[in-house]
Each structure stands twice: as C-alpha cells, then as structure tokens.
Amino acid sequence: xxxxxxxxxxxxxxxxxxxxxxxxxxxxxxxxxxxxxxxxxxxxxxxxxxxxxxxxxxxxxxxxxxxxxxxxxxxxxxxxxxxxx
Amino acid sequence: xxxxxxxxxxxxxxxxxxxxxxxxxxxxxxxxxxxxxxxxxxxxxxxxxxxxxxxxxxxxxxxxxxxxxxxxxxxxxxxxxxxxxxxxxxxxxxxxxxxxxxxxxxxxxxxxxxxxxxxxxxxxxxxxxxxxxxxxxxxxxxxxxxxxxxxxxxxxxxxxxxxxxxxxxxxxxxxxxxxxxxxxxxxxxxxxxxxxxxxxxxxxxxxxxxxxxxxxxxxxxxxxxxxxxxxxxxxxxxxxxxxxxxxxxxxxxxxxxxxxxxxxxxxxxxxxxxxxxxxxxxxxxxxxxxxxxxxxxxxxxxxxxxxxxxxxxxxxxxxxxxxxxxxxxxxxxxxxxxxxxxxxxxxxxxxxxxxxxxxxxxxxxxxxxxxxxxxxxxxxxxxxxxxxxxxxxxxxxxxxxxxxxxxxxxxxxxxxxxxxxxxxxxxxxxxxxxxxxxxxxxxxxxxxxxxxxxxxxxxxxxxxxxxxxxxxxxxxxxxxxxxxxxxxxxxxxxxxxxxxxxxxxxxxxxxxxxxxxxxxxxxxxxxxxxxxxxxxxxxxxxxxxxxxxxxxxxxxxxxxxxxxxx
Numbered sequence: 001x002x003x004x005x006x007x008x009x010x011x012x013x014x015x016x017x018x019x020x021x022x023x024x025x026x027x028x029x030x031x032x033x034x035x036x037x038x039x040x041x042x043x044x045x046x047x048x049x050x051x052x053x054x055x056x057x058x059x060x061x062x063x064x065x066x067x068x069x070x071x072x073x074x075x076x077x078x079x080x081x082x083x084x085x
Numbered sequence: 086x087x088x089x090x091x092x093x094x095x096x097x098x099x100x101x102x103x104x105x106x107x108x109x110x111x112x113x114x115x116x117x118x119x120x121x122x123x124x125x126x127x128x129x130x131x132x133x134x135x136x137x138x139x140x141x142x143x144x145x146x147x148x149x150x151x152x153x154x155x156x157x158x159x160x161x162x163x164x165x166x167x168x169x170x171x172x173x174x175x176x177x178x179x180x181x182x183x184x185x186x187x188x189x190x191x192x193x194x195x196x197x198x199x200x201x202x203x204x205x206x207x208x209x210x211x212x213x214x215x216x217x218x219x220x221x222x223x224x225x226x227x228x229x230x231x232x233x234x235x236x237x238x239x240x241x242x243x244x245x246x247x248x249x250x251x252x253x254x255x256x257x258x259x260x261x262x263x264x265x266x267x268x269x270x271x272x273x274x275x276x277x278x279x280x281x282x283x284x285x286x287x288x289x290x291x292x293x294x295x296x297x298x299x300x301x302x303x304x305x306x307x308x309x310x311x312x313x314x315x316x317x318x319x320x321x322x323x324x325x326x327x328x329x330x331x332x333x334x335x336x337x338x339x340x341x342x343x344x345x346x347x348x349x350x351x352x353x354x355x356x357x358x359x360x361x362x363x364x365x366x367x368x369x370x371x372x373x374x375x376x377x378x379x380x381x382x383x384x385x386x387x388x389x390x391x392x393x394x395x396x397x398x399x400x401x402x403x404x405x406x407x408x409x410x411x412x413x414x415x416x417x418x419x420x421x422x423x424x425x426x427x428x429x430x431x432x433x434x435x436x437x438x439x440x441x442x443x444x445x446x447x448x449x450x451x452x453x454x455x456x457x458x459x460x461x462x463x464x465x466x467x468x469x470x471x472x473x474x475x476x477x478x479x480x481x482x483x484x485x486x487x488x489x490x491x492x493x494x495x496x497x498x499x500x501x502x503x504x505x506x507x508x509x510x511x512x513x514x515x516x517x518x519x520x521x522x523x524x525x526x527x528x529x530x531x532x533x534x535x536x537x538x539x540x541x542x543x544x545x546x547x548x549x550x551x552x553x554x555x556x557x558x559x560x561x562x563x564x565x566x567x568x569x570x571x572x573x574x575x576x577x578x579x580x581x582x583x584x585x586x587x588x589x590x591x592x593x594x595x596x597x598x599x600x601x602x603x604x605x606x607x608x609x610x611x612x613x614x615x616x617x618x619x620x621x622x623x624x625x626x627x628x629x630x631x632x633x634x635x636x637x638x639x640x641x642x643x644x645x646x647x648x649x650x651x
Contacts, residue, residue, distance in 0.1 A: 001641070010640055017174045024170045028163045033332050036325070046296035046305030051323045054159035055151075055381040056292060059166045059374050066173045066367035073178075073363060082643045084358045 001082070009080045016072050020065050028058040091465035092231045099269050099469045100246060103476070106265060107250030107258045115509050118255030119186040119488050120354045125260055127361040131368025133263035134352045136270065136477035138165075138343075138373060140216070141223025143380075144270060144474035148453075149446030151384035155314070155322040158384065160332055164339025166370060166377050171344040171550075173366035177353040179557045181362035182639045186354060187485075188347045188549060189493040195556040197632055198564040199498055204571050206493045208548045209347040213482040213489075214522070215541045216348075220479040221527025224472060230451065231468035237528050243476060244524035251480045251487075252516045259480045260355060266473040271375060273470025277454040277463050278379050281386045284457055295382035310385060313392050316400070318436030322385070327602075334605030341611055342542030345549035348481040351488070359642035387449040390456050395434045395442060402431030411455035420445040420452075479523065487516035540582055543607030547574035551614040559619070560636045566622030574614030581606045 031039060036050030044052060077083035086094075116122055125133070143165070151158030183191055188209055193202025221240050228239025250258040275291075282294035286306060298305045311321040320326055327335075343349065352369075353362045394412075397403040405423060412432075415421045422443040423432050434442045451471075454463045491512035496503060503511070548571045555562040555570075582603045601609060627633070638644075 006637065006641065013640070020174060021170070024167065028167050028336070029333060032159060032163055033329060033336065040323075044296075045293075046298060046307050048307075048323055051156060051159075051307075052296070054156065055162055056295070056378055058163050059378050062166050062170050063367070063371050063374050065170055066363075066370055069174055070360075070363045070367055074360060077360070077642055082641045084360055084643055 001080075005080065009076070009082060012076055012080075013073070016069070016076070020069055024062065024065055027053060027061040032058045086461060088461045088464050089231075089233065091462045092468050095462070095465045095469040096232065096472060099265075099473060102265055103246060103250060103262045106261045107254045110254050110257045110261045115186075115492070115505050115512065117257045118509055118512050119484075119492060120351070121255075121257040121260045123355060124357055125355040127356055127365035128368050129260070129264050130352060130356050130361075130365040132267040132372055133260045133355075134349065134365065134369035135372035136263040136267035136473070137352060137481035138349055138369070138478070139270065139376060139474055140478035141220050141227075141471060141475035143376065144274065145223060145227075145447055145450050145471050148380045148383040148387065149449035151381050152388045152449045153446050154326075155320065156325040157327050157332065158381065160327075160335045160339065162377055162381060164336045165343055166373060167336070168340040168343025169366055169370040169373070171340060172349070172353075173363055173370075176344060176350065176553055176557070177362045177366050178359045178642065179639045180350060180553070181353050181356065182359050182642060182644075183635075184354075186351075186492055187488050188350055188553070189489060190497070191556065192549075192552055192567070193493070193497065195632065195635065196552075196562075196564045196567040197629065198568065201552075201564060201568050201571070202493060202497065204568065204575075205549065205552070206489050208544055208571075208575065209489050210486055212346065212541045212545055213348060213485045214519075214526070217479050217482040217486075217519075217523040218526035220475045220482070221523050223475040224479070225527055226447075227468055227471040227475070231465070240524055240527040243472070243479070243527075244520050247476055247480050247483065248517065248520045251483050251520065252513050255487075255512065255516075256351075256355060256484055259477075259484055262480065263477045266477040267372060269473040270470040270477075271372070273466040273473070274376055275379065276466060277457065277459055278383050278386075280459050280463065281390070281453065281457045282382065285386055285389065291379045291382035291386070295385055306385060306389060310389055313389070317392070317396075317434065318439075322388070328600045331600055331602050331605055334601045334608045336605075338546050338605050338607035338611075339542055341546040341550045342607055343545075345545035345553070346541070347489075347545075347549070348478075348485045350549075350553075351485060352481075383453065384449065387453050387456065390453075391444070391449070392434060394456065395432045397431075402429070402433040404431055406430065408432065409456075409458075411452050414455070415448055415452050420448045483516055483519045483523065486519040487512050490515035490519075540579070543578045543582060543603075543610060544575060546607035547578040547610030547614055551611055551618055555615070555618055555622075557636065557639060559622070560633050561627055562618060562622045563625060563628040565625045566618040566620075569621050570614040570618030573617045574610045577613055578607050578610030581610075 032054035036054055039050035040048040042049040147161055180191060185191060189202045189205040192205040193199060221243060224243030225236040225240040228234050228242065229236040250262050278291045279289060282288050282291040285300060286294035286297035287300050288294035288297045299309060303309055307323055311323055314322045353365060356362050356365050394409060395403060412421060424441050426441050432441055433439050451467065454467060491508055495511050496508050552567050552571055585603045
C-alpha cells in the first residue's frame with residue numbers, strides 16, 4: 001500500500017470519527033447538560049425533553065453510534081482494500 | 086418454598102454453573118490465560134465485557150443512588166455508557182491491531198521505555214485493587230442479607246469461587262463465566278423491573294413506564310414524583326441541583342475513565358480481528374444499555390413506591406403497626422430505621438424536621454421486589470444477580486493485576502528469560518495472591534473505600550487515556566512527553582482528590598477549583614496530561630523510525646495477527 005493511499009485512508013477515518021463524536025457530544029453534553037434546562041420546556045410523553053436525553057436518549061444514541069461506525073468502517077476498509085481476510 | 090430456600094437454590098445453581106464452565110475452559114498457555122486464546126466471538130466478548138463492567142455498584146447501588154439524586158444521577162448513566170463510544174472509535178480497534186496482552190505492554194512499547202511501562206503498571210494495579218475491594222465487600226453484603234451467613238464467611242466463599250475459575254482458567258475461564266454471569270444478572274435485574282413497571286404504569290417496558298402515567302389516574306409518574314418531592318421539602322425529582330460545570334466534568338471524567346480502565350480495555354484483545362473489536366464494543370454497550378436505561382426507571386418507581394408506602398396514599402403517614410413486612414425485615418439489617426418523633430405511631434418520610442425515617446440507598450434495588458410484593462423466587466433472583474455482578478467484575482480486575490505482575494513486571498522487566506510455563510505459573514501465583522489481598526480488603530475494609538472509587542476513574546482518565554490516545558493519533562508523541570504527561574496528570578488528580586477527600590473533607594463547592602468536585606477533577610487532570618504530553622513531545626526529539634512505523638501499522642486493520650509476545 002502506497003504512502004499516499006495509507007494517508008488518504010487515515011484522513012477519511014479521522015473524518016468519520018470526528019463526525020460521529022460530534023453527534024456523541026451534542027446528545028450527551030449538549031442536550032443532556034448544557035441545553036437541558038431549555039429542552040425541559042418541551043415535553044414528550046411524561047418526560048421533560050432535557051431530562052429524557054440525560055437519563056435515556058443519550059444512551060440509545062451511543063449504542064446506535066457504535067453500530068453505525070462499524071458499518072461505515074467496514075465499507076471504508078473494503079474500499080481501500082485494507083479489510084481482513 | 087420460602088425465600089431462603091429459593092435463594093440457596095438459585096445461588097447454588099449459578100455457582101455450580103460457574104465452576105462447571107471453569108473446569109471446561111482451563112488455560113494451558115499464557116495466550117489462553119491473558120487473552121483467552123484470542124478466539125472469542127464479538128457477541129460473546131460483548132456479553133463478557135458487559136458483565137465485567139457492571140459491578141456490584143451498578144447492580145445494587147446505582148438505581149438507589151439515582152433515586153436519591155433525581156436528575157443529577159444522569160452523570161452516572163451518561164458517564165458509564167458514553168465511554169464506550171470513545172473506546173470503540175478511538176482505542177479498541179487500534180489496540181487490537183497492536184496485538185499485545187496488556188496496557189503497560191502498549192505504553193512500554195509505543196513509548197520505547199521501561200519507565201513508561203512501570204508508570205502504567207503501577208496505575209493499572211492501583212486502579213484495579215481500589216475497584217476490587219468494593220466488589221468483595223459487595224459479595225459479603227449479599228451473602229449476609231440473603232443467605233443469613235456472616236459477612237466475612239460470605240467474602241471467603243466469594244474468594245474461593247473466584248480463585249477457582251480465575252486461577253485455573255485465566256482470561257479463558259473468566260470470559261465464558263462472565264457470559265453466563267451476564268445472563269444471570271440481566272435476567273435478575275429485568276424481571277422485578279418489568280413486574281413493577283406493569284403494576285405501576287401498565288407498560289411492560291420499564292423504559293416506557295418511566296415516562297408513562299400511573300395506573301388508576303394521578304397523571305404522569307414523573308410529574309407526581311416532582312409534586313411529592315416538593316411537598317416533602319425535597320427539590321423536584323427532574324430538576325438538577327449540582328452546578329452545570331460540575332455535572333459536565335464528572336460526566337467527562339467518568340466517560341474518559343471508563344475508556345481508560347485496564348480491565349475493560351484488555352477485553353478487546355480477546356477477539357480475533359480488528360473488525361471484531363469494533364463490533365464487540367457495540368455489543369458490549371448494547372448489553373450494558375439494557376441495564377442502564379432500566380436503572381433510572383427502577384429509581385423512579387422505587388422512590389414513588391417507597392414514599393407511598395411510608396407516607397400512605399393520603400400523605401398523612403402510614404401506621405407502623407400495619408406496615409408491610411419488608412419494612413420490619415430490613416429494619417433488622419439497619420438499612421431502614423424508624424424513629425417515632427411525634428409519637429403518633431405513624432411513619433413519615435420528608436426532607437425537613439417532619440422526617441422520621443433513615444433509609445439506605447442500597448435498599449432501593451435489594452428490597453424492590455418485596456416492596457412491590459413480588460413472589461419469593463424473584464427476591465432470590467436478585468441475590469444471584471448481585472453476586473454475578475460482583476464476582477464477574479472481581480475476576481476481570483484480578484486478571485489485570487495478575488497479568489501486570491507476571492507479564493509486564495516479571496517477564497518484561499525483571500526476568501526476561503523465564504519460559505512460558507514459568508510465566509504461566511507466576512500469573513497463577515499472582516492471581517492467587519491478588520484474590521487473597523482482595524478478600525482481606527473485603528473483610529477489613531479500609532474506612533475510605535467509598536472515597537477512593539473517585540480515584541479509580543480520575544486516575545484512569547488522567548493517566549492512561551491521553552497516553553494511549555496520543556500514542557495512536559499523534560506520531561510525534563514521544564517517551565519524554567508521555568512520561569511527564571502521565572506523571573503530571575496523576576500527581577495533579579491524586580493531590581486534588583487526597584486534599585478534598587482526606588485532608589480537608591469539609592470544604593464545600595466554594596473552595597473547589599472552579600466548583601469542580603473531586604469526582605470530576607480527573608477531567609481537568611486529563612486536559613493537563615494532554616497539554617503537557619503534546620508540548621514536551623514537540624520540544625524534544627521525535628520518536629525513532631521504527632516507532633513511527635509501528636504507529637502507521639496500527640492505523641490499518643489488515644494484518645492483525647493473534648495477540649502475541651513479539
């Protein structure tokens with residue numbers, strides 16, 4: 001594998017990780033902490049929205065993020081022909 | 086059948102299962118002992134990681150803690166789950182590609198320095214011992230409350246079981262026992278939660294019942310709880326009390342600490358491929374999320390049930406003479422106390438001087454099935470689940486201690502010429518000694534066990550995480566940077582915690598640095614470590630050529646062989 005191609009793979013990898021971590025930050029620190037008081041003005045079901053993100057929603061998003069990451073990376077690995085077996 | 090008979094039956098059956106698995110999965114090589122032969126499927130590893138991670142504290146104490154903290158309990162919920170995203174995206178796949186046995190292995194090799202290896206080793210052993218003491222105590226408590234044996238005898242029985250499968254089977258034995266333990270603990274947690282959710286709100290899923298309305302009118306459960314809390318002088322259940330910056334820092338310290346905990350990281354060395362390490366982190370978090378999204382629901386249900394039972398549905402206080410049997414049962418264990426201050430024979434629970442109750446937070450999970458009048462076998466199940474949670478975590482931690490001593494200290498530093506057989510013997514010996522020390526810490530708990538837990542996360546966040554992260558993402562990070570960074574991170578975090586927990590424990594939020602509590606200071610320690618490592622690395626000579634190649638190599642998945650010595 002050439003140096004440039006290796007570098008290109010790494011840059012794409014970093015981009016994916018950065019995007020997913022941005023979502024990770026927004027749902028937990030954003031919706032669950034920094035904006036929680038404002039979100040509490042909205043109510044879904046019996047939950048105040050900020051409270052829901054802090055105690056439920058952020059966790060669901062975390063799980064989804066990892067599985068999305070797995071899918072994207074498997075595709076990227078194939079594209080750059082660095083996948084295993 | 087009585088509760089006690091059921092408890093003996095279920096706990097006995099689960100122990101027999103663990104021992105059976107241990108005999109079936111004995112380790113014959115160091116590779117089996119350290120990384121279970123490297124052939125664990127991502128799904129099984131996910132379950133094992135979940136059991137490894139969820140300790141006696143998650144199972145027994147967390148819902149109770151949230152029940153009393155209300156909204157602020159979210160720091161634990163987000164903090165102890167969000168770290169897996171960091172682990173999956175930033176650490177696990179690369180460490181798996183690196184393909185060694187332990188964290189000190191990575192730090193020592195990546196920073197081409199035995200000093201760095203030693204710093205990592207000391208941290209790993211310290212963090213693991215802090216953690217394991219609490220587990221052994223948890224085992225003793227469950228034994229004494231449910232099986233009516235002495236706490237110390239309970240600790241000894243727990244030690245014997247862990248000794249058996251950890252020393253015999255190493256990581257291989259531990260992994261497959263943990264899979265069984267996960268099944269036991271999640272079943273034990275969900276059954277009462279589902280029962281109570283149906284009784285209280287009519288929803289089968291506790292996650293929905295949490296936001297549902299109460300059976301028989303009365304509006305939403307959470308609104309009702311907010312109202313009750315305000316009436317009784319507490320802050321509304323769904324409002325936060327801690328300063329936002331502290332909530333932010335505690336959440337961050339717990340997340341990053343989670344991603345840096347050695348017993349969690351080593352689990353990702355046991356799967357065959359890089360791809361499996363990524364997927365395995367997803368499974369692990371999914372299995373953990375089942376409990377972690379249920380816990381806040383259990384917290385709210387339990388708080389509502391407790392207030393209704395003690396204060397009566399009319400809010401005038403229930404007559405003690407007519408109190409349900411669980412109150413009297415748990416009074417014997419001193420987890421709940423009633424003092425009839427106004428002499429009216431009625432119990433009352435409140436924040437202000439009307440209060441006549443002292444309630445331990447652990448009761449929220451342990452007595453939950455009784456409070457909801459569930460059948461005897463469900464109560465017994467909680468005992469088996471609590472034991473599974475404590476034992477699985479203890480075993481994982483003991484393995485880290487054992488591999489740090491046998492592999493990182495003996496093989497890599499003190500006696501590099503020992504054969505594999507001798508190394509395996511040292512590993513078993515170290516595991517054995519660690520079990521005994523852990524047991525002693527359980528029997529004679531140092532008064533500060535609860536306080537030192539803040540250490541485990543703070544130190545993991547302030548030491549390992551930046552060193553590993555920069556080791557992968559910054560080719561320029563070198564030995565000088567990593568060592569100074571780790572030392573600065575640890576010294577800063579440890580001094581802050583020691584000062585505010587032991588030297589000056591009465592100091593309140595006003596004296597804390599930017600109002601950040603000792604629990605959250607690991608986040609600041611981590612930032613310091615990052616800054617120092619980066620600056621020092623860029624001011625000194627770059628790492629040697631072969632290290633830069635190593636870093637390039639771990640960034641690409643293909644070619645991950647099995648985890649090996651060399």
